Amino acid sequence: MRVLILGGTGEARALAADLVRRPGSEVVSSLAGRVSDPALPLGEVRIGGFGGISGLSAYLADGAFDAVVDATHPFASTITANAAAAARSLSLPHLVLQRPAWAPGPGDQWTVVPDIAAAARATAAAPDGTVFVTTGKRDLGAFIADDRHLHLVRAVDPPQPPLPPKSVVLLDRGPFTVDSEAYLMRANNVVVLATKNSGGPMTSAKLDAARELRVPVVMVERPALPEGVTVVETVAAASSWLDNAAG
Numbered sequence: 001m002r003v004l005i006l007g008g009t010g011e012a013r014a015l016a017a018d019l020v021r022r023p024g025s026e027v028v029s030s031l032a033g034r035v036s037d038p039a040l041p042l043g044e045v046r047i048g049g050f051g052g053i054s055g056l057s058a059y060l061a062d063g064a065f066d067a068v069v070d071a072t073h074p075f076a077s078t079i080t081a082n083a084a085a086a087a088r089s090l091s092l093p094h095l096v097l098q099r100p101a102w103a104p105g106p107g108d109q110w111t112v113v114p115d116i117a118a119a120a121r122a123t124a125a126a127p128d129g130t131v132f133v134t135t136g137k138r139d140l141g142a143f144i145a146d147d148r149h150l151h152l153v154r155a156v157d158p159p160q161p162p163l164p165p166k167s168v169v170l171l172d173r174g175p176f177t178v179d180s181e182a183y184l185m186r187a188n189n190v191v192v193l194a195t196k197n198s199g200g201p202m203t204s205a206k207l208d209a210a211r212e213l214r215v216p217v218v219m220v221e222r223p224a225l226p227e228g229v230t231v232v233e234t235v236a237a238a239s240s241w242l243d244n245a246a247g
């Protein structure tokens, strides 16, 4: 069984590690090549875009793949749409592995918004202080009209300009602890946190810290998945699905 894993997440790496140990399965992990120093999965890895739906379809057909598991980040919506379309056109078994979204709990003050532009409009209304932005390195131009707040932008790689007029960039990668997140927020007088609903434990400590400090959160919700796709939330469930697909 030859499996293509569309990766760039911890779940994709965990699934690759599971499959390379499995007799009779061959796995290729694909990365977009966006991050300067990516954590590499075990087994064969290819890096770079495929060239849209047709490029991905040709890659899957030429490589004689039996299944494709889309384990990309919940906000990587273009590759997810492309993979669904390519798999459909080839009638290839296709699975989306996507970690559960975060949900607000008691004490959380969340404003849920559809996109980063809406997040920027919401944070612009916050009292004076610092906006803590953890929405990633792209689309920070959305915050450009807000010259009242300082924006503390945390990203894994240097953010792409334009940046908000008053901004400080912090390059860091999770996992983070609740204590370190609370310290960072307190030390920087954070009055609101803007984040994407990535889900998972690696970067969730900021939400616990925000609750503890009564800092409101502007949460960008996930883009919708393509219609009709099969979705699982755990690596174990993806592994079982592949057992059935192989059977």
Ligand code: NAP
Residues within 6 Å of the ligand: 006, 007, 008, 009, 030, 031, 032, 033, 034, 047, 048, 049, 050, 051, 052, 053, 055, 056, 071, 072, 073, 075, 076, 077, 078, 079, 080, 082, 136
């Ligand atoms: P995207 O907007 O959905 O995809 C843009 C293009 O990048 C795709 O059309 C495809 O190019 C290429 N691409 C994306 N993922 C790929 C993969 N795994 N293998 C080969 N090509 C890929 O994706 P994105 O949001 O830029 O994310 C890029 C990668 O970073 C993904 O692998 C994702 O898992 C990871 N990541 C994303 C985020 C996030 O917040 N978006 C966070 C953490 C990690 P072609 O059309 O040329 O095939």
